[in-house]
Amino acid sequence: MKKSEAGQSRRDFLKLAGTAAPAAAVLSVAGADDAEAAEMSGEGLRKTEHVKQYLESARF
Amino acid sequence: MSQLGTTATADQPAEEERLRAELYGLLSRLLSGPPKAGDLKHLAGLTGDSSDLGQGIAALARVAAITSPKAAEREYNALFIGLGRGELLPYGSYYLTGFLNEKPLALLRDHMTKLGIKRDKSVKEPEDHIATVCEMMAGLITGAYGHSLSVADQEAFFNTHLAVWAGHFFADLEGAEGSLFYAPVGKIGRAFIEIEIEAFRMEN
Numbered sequence: 113m114k115k116s117e118a119g120q121s122r123r124d125f126l127k128l129a130g131t132a133a134p135a136a137a138v139l140s141v142a143g144a145d146d147a148e149a150a151e152m153s154g155e156g157l158r159k160t161e162h163v164k165q166y167l168e169s170a171r172f
Numbered sequence: 173m174s175q176l177g178t179t180a181t182a183d184q185p186a187e188e189e190r191l192r193a194e195l196y197g198l199l200s201r202l203l204s205g206p207p208k209a210g211d212l213k214h215l216a217g218l219t220g221d222s223s224d225l226g227q228g229i230a231a232l233a234r235v236a237a238i239t240s241p242k243a244a245e246r247e248y249n250a251l252f253i254g255l256g257r258g259e260l261l262p263y264g265s266y267y268l269t270g271f272l273n274e275k276p277l278a279l280l281r282d283h284m285t286k287l288g289i290k291r292d293k294s295v296k297e298p299e300d301h302i303a304t305v306c307e308m309m310a311g312l313i314t315g316a317y318g319h320s321l322s323v324a325d326q327e328a329f330f331n332t333h334l335a336v337w338a339g340h341f342f343a344d345l346e347g348a349e350g351s352l353f354y355a356p357v358g359k360i361g362r363a364f365i366e367i368e369i370e371a372f373r374m375e376n
Contacts, residue, residue: 119323119375120373122323122371122372122375123186125370125371126189129225129248129367129371130187131187
């Protein structure tokens, strides 16, 4: 199977599987009292904040 | 090149990849600590289709609607904290070797270094906690650590640090004596890990 075809199969499969998971599954940013969730950081950034901001912007 | 609206640019993952990251983020969030009032309200509004994953989401919505933050906190503590330990030990090392802080953790730390992922020193728990590994997967998909990993590299990370044990953990979570709110979290986790395994297999 060509790489691009295999990749397309994976994407199609994920699209099908992903319809079960609503975009609204993203929990909103709770705020400063989120100490437990802030576990990792990368490159000096608070990674959790970075991911949260990304997830916020990814909502549709 | 765009296919049915799921355009992937150099930095921005395609829609289905973002959905994966969202699910890892959801699991990470709920396994890092108990849901708060706002989280429970939000979860109560979710819906799911007839698939395993969808049924898990629907069940989570139903239980979230009748769970108070206090009850969720008690349940989380009983499952994961306890007095020294909870009902479950959600660590890769434990599932793979029977002990905490073992070789799986050492391997994970090694890979974290290579990937430029730094641990938060204020967190006491070792990094092979299910919530932390899920958070890492979300970050590797979205490029939180510098750049998005290729699917092949994501698969390598997933196979080493999640595929080998996470399914078992989520099944244990679903069936745990103390699980009420967290039972559907287990179901969602188990269904999602299976989807990930299957999807990665298709890439090859």
